[in-house]
Amino acid sequence: MPSRRSFLLAASAAAAAPSLTLQAQRPSGSSAEIKQLPPAIAALTSRRSEAVPISLEEREHRIERARGLLAKSRLNALVICTGTSLAYFTGLRWGQSERFFAWVLPATGSPFIVCPVFEEGRVRERMEATPATLPQASVTRVYTWNEDESPYALLAKALKDAGITTGKIGVEERTQFAFSDGIAHASPTLTAVSGTPVTAGCRAVKSPAELALMRLANDNTLKVYEAAWKSLEPGMTNRHVSDLISAAYERTGFPGFASCQVAEYTALPHGSLQPQVIREGQIILLDDGCVVEGYQSDISRSFVLGKATDKQKQVFDVVHKAQAAALAAGKAGAACHAVDDAARKVITDAGFGPGYKHFTHRLGHGIGMDGHEWPYLVKGNDLPLESGMTFSDEPGIYIVGEFGIRLEDDWVVTPSGGEMFTPQSPSLEEPFAKA
The missing domain is CATH 3.40.350.10 (Creatinase/prolidase N-terminal domain)
Known part of the structure; x- marks a missing residue:
């Protein structure tokens, strides 16, 4: 969910410089604050040669x-x-x-x-x-x-x-x-x-060339997130995590940023300006993406270092099912609201409803050259989906004072349902494990 929280990022980094294409603002000089890159991030290399510009x-x-x-x-x-x-x-x-x-x-x-x-x-x-x-x-x-x-x-x-x-x-x-x-x-x-x-x-409807750039942006973001996850340690601050991710994006050759929220602050969908420290067993939420030839990604991952509690796992499982239900509903010809309806039903049936009680925002937004663009997956939107439209799929459950869990991946509409650019996160403890 990039653009909607950029004001938070700007306030937390007074030296931030605006980008013409990236919705979030990146702290300037972030990588300079990191004396030595962790091995997983140092192993990343430029992927610019993979990006084919629009003709x-x-x-x-x-x-x-x-x-x-x-x-x-x-x-x-x-x-x-x-x-x-x-x-x-x-x-x-x-x-x-x-x-x-x-x-x-x-x-x-x-x-x-x-x-x-x-x-x-x-x-x-x-x-x-x-x-x-x-x-x-x-x-x-x-x-x-x-x-x-x-x-x-x-x-x-x-x-x-x-x-x-x-x-x-x-x-x-x-x-x-x-x-x-x-x-x-x-x-x-x-x-x-x-x-x-x-x-x-x-x-709204993307061409094959646009979809190729979006797939690359999403794949790049997921690999950067995984490298950052492998580099995290208890005691790190959330700002340090964002700096690591910015440095990782620099190595791939595509500008990007991620906000990092920890523990009770993950229950605020747009995060908090409060300084936060990572501890084992607490929910950590990464969110945002990168830009490839003007096309954006937007991915959220929720996970813990160490062991998750039964309640955390329960909430994660519900959000995971809601994300899958939304994707299945994303068939060409279906109304935009049907995708939100499908995810919200799973969350409500699990006891986290009704309506916006714990799932406090719409299911998703269009994405392409803007992090948020037409159309939107929200109650009341009767616009029919068309093959080639691209969206975020980002259900969440937010329990104020405790934690929140959001899973977000980008996807494209097809005649048989949504097709994700990245695989769903399988668990809180192994968020990047291969299925």
Whole structure:
């Protein structure tokens, strides 16, 4: 569950530096605090050569898919400012600032870019990069604005040049308010609406190339977790564990982070800022993932060092069954809520219900270039699942004041049910044992 707890991670590490693609924030210089890497982590090696970037041809297909959805939604154009949707369609990674930057896809005609005049050189450098990433770069016009000019008036002019003077403009959902408000008032004859039917409509179903990157990200995370688990010792702090995991990710060549919660703090799904020390027999919860060519993993593992108690084992078994039930319910054509329903029934039938009493959050979220993206596996969501959609499967039972157990793996929808990218954790005492 990455993005939802990044504020905790940032607060616990004042020196943390934000990442453009990773949802959690990593403490800077973490590996420098570790004098000598444990053998299991030192044995990890770079896996970057295994990652195959998304091709220009695939991005061209995404453009055509977006045009089809624009027509279906009766939208005249799609406006994307920054973030993962921009990278998804164009390969451009552009930091968000107070200055308006946008890539615009008309329903018909060539895309165009609106940017500050002093950024034009950087834009063209990326448009002409080798290998190419920007679809239709040769016909993409760049409109520039000076600091004392309105970028929104320029956007309206560019849309007029594209033959769009009336109708609806879809705005990407994560556009900051100042930009979306400016777009909304760019022209009295144009209406700004949500662009989510187009962006989520394209991004929700993953291609084979995307699935390959996600499988690699998940496999990498699981191997990093296993190396960290082999390196843990009673007396370590939770911050030390996170530092070890950050160092492990550095060795694999993919940026990543994991939060670590211990004992009663594992009953808080998003963790705690309190310093914690690992003891034998206490639940330890690792959560988060890494990024491979822009695609994220999100895995949680709950375990103990030493012997687990009967109550801990009982709770683990229920959560394990709930995770398996959710996966089995994840068939193409089933409603999103059916996956949550299946897991919640197992937990409720075991005496940890009703509703959100101990399983306090939804079953899962879509995942891809964002740690959390459309659609969501939650009560009331009737959207049908489609083959190729990817989600987290993360049931949990949280007993406040004692402990919590969550198991989380990412998976893809198939006609016969969900297919996990990683094997389920078999037990609290041997969380990475092979089945």
